[in-house]
Amino acid sequence: MEGVGAGRPGHLADGADGSSWDSGLEDDSGAVMKAVGRQIKLWREAAGLRQAELGAAIGYSEEMVSCVERGRRAPKPEFLDSADRVLEAGGKLAAMRGDVAEARYPKKVRDLARLEREAVELGAYGNHNMHGLLQTEEYARALFEMRRPALSPDDLDRFVSARMARQEIFTRSPLVTLTFIQEEVTLRRPLGGRAVLRRQLEHLLEVAQLRHVEFQVMPTDREDHAGMGGEVQVLKLREGTAVGFSEAQLTTRLVSAPKEVHLLELRYGIIRSQALSPRESLAFVEKALGET
Numbered sequence: 001m002e003g004v005g006a007g008r009p010g011h012l013a014d015g016a017d018g019s020s021w022d023s024g025l026e027d028d029s030g031a032v033m034k035a036v037g038r039q040i041k042l043w044r045e046a047a048g049l050r051q052a053e054l055g056a057a058i059g060y061s062e063e064m065v066s067c068v069e070r071g072r073r074a075p076k077p078e079f080l081d082s083a084d085r086v087l088e089a090g091g092k093l094a095a096m097r098g099d100v101a102e103a104r105y106p107k108k109v110r111d112l113a114r115l116e117r118e119a120v121e122l123g124a125y126g127n128h129n130m131h132g133l134l135q136t137e138e139y140a141r142a143l144f145e146m147r148r149p150a151l152s153p154d155d156l157d158r159f160v161s162a163r164m165a166r167q168e169i170f171t172r173s174p175l176v177t178l179t180f181i182q183e184e185v186t187l188r189r190p191l192g193g194r195a196v197l198r199r200q201l202e203h204l205l206e207v208a209q210l211r212h213v214e215f216q217v218m219p220t221d222r223e224d225h226a227g228m229g230g231e232v233q234v235l236k237l238r239e240g241t242a243v244g245f246s247e248a249q250l251t252t253r254l255v256s257a258p259k260e261v262h263l264l265e266l267r268y269g270i271i272r273s274q275a276l277s278p279r280e281s282l283a284f285v286e287k288a289l290g291e292t
Helices: 028-046 051-058 062-069 077-086 094-103 107-118 137-145 153-170 184-188 194-208 258-274 278-291
Strands: 119-126 177-183 213-218 232-237 242-248 251-255
Touching: 028 062, 028 077, 028 094, 051 062, 051 077, 077 094, 107 119, 107 153, 107 232, 119 258, 137 153, 137 194, 177 184, 177 258, 184 194, 184 213, 184 278, 194 213, 194 278, 213 258, 213 278, 232 258, 242 258, 251 258
Parallel strands: 119 177, 177 213
Antiparallel strands: 119 232, 232 242, 242 251
């Protein structure tokens, strides 16, 4: 389960690989970027500088300054800090760093990240690629490069950065209990090439040995499988409530009704019982790594 987005109530519009994400700044991210860009332009013009002159003064190209001012690129913190200093904005541009940092990512990813920040437990079953929280950067990039229609270079970087940012859940304090179940095929399918897969499996072994993480493999030869309905993710939140996600092609459904959440929790529990144990799963990953 990779994303949360807007749609009709209770429904989300992006798939595990970002399959229905618009390739542009289609949500409030665009409004934030345009507002920041307008402020930079106003301060630049007040200082009597052309875009090329501001760029030279802060170490960026004229094209980059133009893209930022038009809201097409998210300025990095150092861009804002340098522009604030050169334009003598008195901290007003630098103060936008927090807004820009959040708005750099698609709203759907931000919504999911907010739920993950509230989670005390997270369980996820994945059946066609490695779960986003388990992905290496190059594996994630390979997935987004497979998108059709293709993402622009800027959006590709944006989506990869958003996915990597969510992985802070592994180091959060207090620790979040994390459980993952992956289909055997996700350990063998060489998405991005065998070298990418090999490094992904090495990373998986490192993550799976963390004290607050349990990782399991669902072997292909199982004759009974409760996960044939698709991917499942369940989050238990701080205040005691729980939400779930179920995913299909192009759509992801957010579940919050207690009866439906209970159904997903039950299904996830059965999938865990049918999969290899964590110890057996580590051995399975090591074997797959040796064969890659």
